[in-house]
Amino acid sequence: MKRTADVVIAxxxxxxxxxxxxxxxxxxxxxxxxxxxxxxxxGSTGKNAxxxxxxxxxxxxxxxxxxxxxxxxNFEAIVGTPIDFHQDGYLFLLSRSANVDxxxxxxxxxxQHGVDVRWVSNGEAxxxxxxxxxxxxxxxxxxxxxxVADPNxxxxxxAKGAQAKGxxxxxxxxxxxxxxxxxxxxxxxxxxxxxxxxxxxxxxxxWAKSIGRFLGVDVPVEPExxxxxIASAPGGGSWDDARHAGRVPRSKILVIDFESTFYxxxxxxxxxxxxxxxxxxxxxxxxxxxxxxxKVIEVAMQRLPxxxxxxxxxxxxxxxxxxxxxxxxIGPSSDVDGFYTIAGFSGHGFQHxxxxxxxxxxxxxxxxxxFDLTPFELDRFARKSMAGEANVV
Ligand SMILES: Cc1cc2nc3c(=O)[nH]c(=O)nc-3n(C[C@H](O)[C@H](O)[C@H](O)COP(=O)(O)OP(=O)(O)OC[C@H]3O[C@@H](n4cnc5c(N)ncnc54)[C@H](O)[C@@H]3O)c2cc1C
Numbered sequence: 111m112k113r114t115a116d117v118v119i120a121x122x123x124x125x126x127x128x129x130x131x132x133x134x135x136x137x138x139x140x141x142x143x144x145x146x147x148x149x150x151x152x153g154s155t156g157k158n159a160x161x162x163x164x165x166x167x168x169x170x171x172x173x174x175x176x177x178x179x180x181x182x183x184n185f186e187a188i189v190g191t192p193i194d195f196h197q198d199g200y201l202f203l204l205s206r207s208a209n210v211d212x213x214x215x216x217x218x219x220x221x222q223h224g225v226d227v228r229w230v231s232n233g234e235a236x237x238x239x240x241x242x243x244x245x246x247x248x249x250x251x252x253x254x255x256x257x258v259a260d261p262n263x264x265x266x267x268x269a270k271g272a273q274a275k276g277x278x279x280x281x282x283x284x285x286x287x288x289x290x291x292x293x294x295x296x297x298x299x300x301x302x303x304x305x306x307x308x309x310x311x312x313x314x315x316x317w318a319k320s321i322g323r324f325l326g327v328d329v330p331v332e333p334e335x336x337x338x339x340i341a342s343a344p345g346g347g348s349w350d351d352a353r354h355a356g357r358v359p360r361s362k363i364l365v366i367d368f369e370s371t372f373y374x375x376x377x378x379x380x381x382x383x384x385x386x387x388x389x390x391x392x393x394x395x396x397x398x399x400x401x402x403x404x405k406v407i408e409v410a411m412q413r414l415p416x417x418x419x420x421x422x423x424x425x426x427x428x429x430x431x432x433x434x435x436x437x438x439x440i441g442p443s444s445d446v447d448g449f450y451t452i453a454g455f456s457g458h459g460f461q462h463x464x465x466x467x468x469x470x471x472x473x474x475x476x477x478x479x480x481f482d483l484t485p486f487e488l489d490r491f492a493r494k495s496m497a498g499e500a501n502v503v
Contacts, residue, residue, distance in 0.1 A: 111280050111302055116140040117309040117474065118298045120285040120321050122147075123155035124261060124460050125452045126313035127268035128467025130277045131189065136475040139276035142307075143269075144300055146284035151265040153315045155460060157396075157428020159338060159382060161364050161375070162461035163200045163256040164225040167216045167500040168437065170485045171458070172223045177465035182259050185464075191267030193259045198361040200256035201230070201239055203247045203413070205369050210249040213368075216501065217251055227253035239365050241357040241416050258362050258375055261460045268467070285314075288324045288449075295325070295448035309448045309474060316394070316429040318439075318453035325446045329439065330491055331454040332392040333429040337402060341381040341420035348379030349416075357416035365413075371503050372409045380423065383410055386503070396427045430457040433491075435498025440466055440486040441473060450474065451488055456502055 116138060119126045122145030130143045147153070162182065164175045185193045204210050220227045228251070235250040236242055244250075273279055280302070287299035288310060297304045312321040312329060322329030343349045349358045359365075364375040374383035385406045387399075403422065411418040433439060433454035443449040452470050455462055465481075472479035484490070485497060 111283065112142050112278055112305065113303070114306045115142045116307065117311060118305055118307045119143040119311045119313055121145065121153070121313035121315060122150040122269065122279065122281070123153045123313065123315050124151065124265045124268070124463035125315065125466060126311070127265045127272065128463040129311055129313060129452060129470050130272035131268035132467045132471030133474065134272045134275035134277050136471055136477070138475055141277045142305060143272070143277060143279045144283045144285055145279070145281050148282050150269055150279070150281065151262055154428050154431060155261050155265050157338070157426055158261050158460050159375070159384060160258045160261050160460065161200070162259060164220055164253050165200055165202060165216065165227060165251065165256060165501060167212070168485065168498065169219060169223070170482065171437070171462070171499055172220055172225065173481065174462040174465045176223060176225070177468070178462050179255065181464040182264065185264065185267060189267040189271050191263050191270065193263035193267065195257070195259045196362040197255050197257040198363045199238065199252055199254040201235055201363055201365045202251045203235065203244065203365065203367045204249045205246045207248060209368055212500065213249065213251055220253070225253060226255060227251060239359045239363050241359065241414055242365065243413055243415055245412070256364065258364060264460070264463065285321060285324070290325065290446065293445065293447055295446055309450065311470070312449070312451040312453055315453055316431040318431065318451060322451070325443070325449050327443045327445050327449060329451055329453065329488065330434055331439070332432045333394050334392055334432050335390055335396055335427050336384060336386060336430050336457065337398065337425060337427045338382060338384045339403065339406065339422050339425045340377060341383060341417055342423040343379065344419045344421060349376065349381060350379060354416065358414065366503055367409065367413050370409045372406065372413060373503060374410070374414060381417070381420065383417070385409060394429065396429060398425045398427050431459065432456050436502045437498050438462065438466065438486050439488050440470055441483050441488065444489055456499065458502070
């Protein structure tokens with residue numbers, strides 16, 4: 111491992127790998143990325159549902175989506191790795207009039223950004239996603255250019271591309287501390303010795319707070335467990351088999367019941383679904399809570415009756431990386447020179463990793479990122495001036 115570097119990145123999830131790739135594209139290749147696990151992308155990135163959407167409530171997040179989805183669409187041509195990219199849309203189902211009103215503002219904002227998003231009738235919603243029970247649904251929004259892609263493909267694509275340009279990626283190496291000279295970073299301490307560097311990027315996802323502690327900087331990111339379940343077709347086979355026609359969508363459309371946060375999309379021959387638990391407390395435990403499944407199934411069966419006789423073949427849990435306003439932190443610390451954060455994406459980071467990595471790489475390379483980072487500044491929490499993201503699923 112190198113003992114001096116221009117930049118050290120802590121964390122080899124989609125964020126760390128995206129910044130590494132974008133730095134390398136800008137000619138900054140004296141970079142070391144450190145991942146404490148034996149493999150890249152085993153944190154939140156390895157647990158996620160692969161969804162991407164333009165349907166956010168905050169202008170800055172919509173802008174991140176537009177740029178990120180454009181790069182993902184052309185990922186294989188630009189970065190060199192296939193990512194199983196599908197634009198079959200996101201369908202939001204709204205059952206409370208207050209949420210319909212909020213989404214009216216959101217849709218108008220998304221349209222101002224040029225996003226093709228629209229209201230659909232319950233009949234259209236059923237055509238888009240056969241098998242839905244829309245009892246109580248007062249409104250639905252659909253954006254055909256939302257979709258799903260492969261998070262591992264994106265992460266490994268960025269990592270391999272960065273390595274090919276000279277970035278050093280060290281697995282099984284933990285960042286354990288940092289040395290400062292006054293307010294300036296001088297060294298990063300690791301489980302394999304120190305690296306002398308003027309810049310440390312905190313890309314540690316749900317663990318971002320602990321990296322901040324090494325430098326005496328408060329990085330307010332809290333871990334929160336989220337589950338994903340996979341439902342196989344009853345009696346085996348695939349949901350695509352003729353006997354299930356009309357019971358579940360054939361496309362990879364991602365449907366979200368906004369009030370309950372229950373969502374699903376097709377995954378291979380099965381169905382992937384999940385839901386947030388309002389009672390979940392912050393913590394790093396990712397044990398699957400099988401006692402939560404009946405609560406999810408109760409909601410799931412109402413919206414997608416096909417799930418009532420499905421077999422849940424497997425499940426996993428991962429961590430959302432929540433900030434107080436559900437917006438990410440992208441940019442420098444004003445307390446320690448040379449300390450940057452790209453973390454706290456509050457459950458929608460996979461889809462924003464391409465643009466977020468580009469923006470931070472521009473900042474570090476001294477280029478104009480052409481993006482107003484005010485809503486994502488670390489200092490916003492101290493200023494208490496936050497206009498966060500309301501559309502968290
Ligand atoms: C169940 C679930 C579903 C999700 N669905 C979606 C979705 O559909 N769409 C979407 O956009 N997002 C989704 N997300 C969110 C998304 O997964 C995250 O926002 C994103 O993966 C964050 O990436 P990251 O690189 O910041 O964090 P991570 O992937 O967690 O990477 C951080 C890395 O840092 C490493 N690390 C930590 N501490 C140290 C240290 N001291 N030294 C070295 N390395 C360290 C960790 O081992 C880890 O590999 C979902 C998340 C979950 C849990």
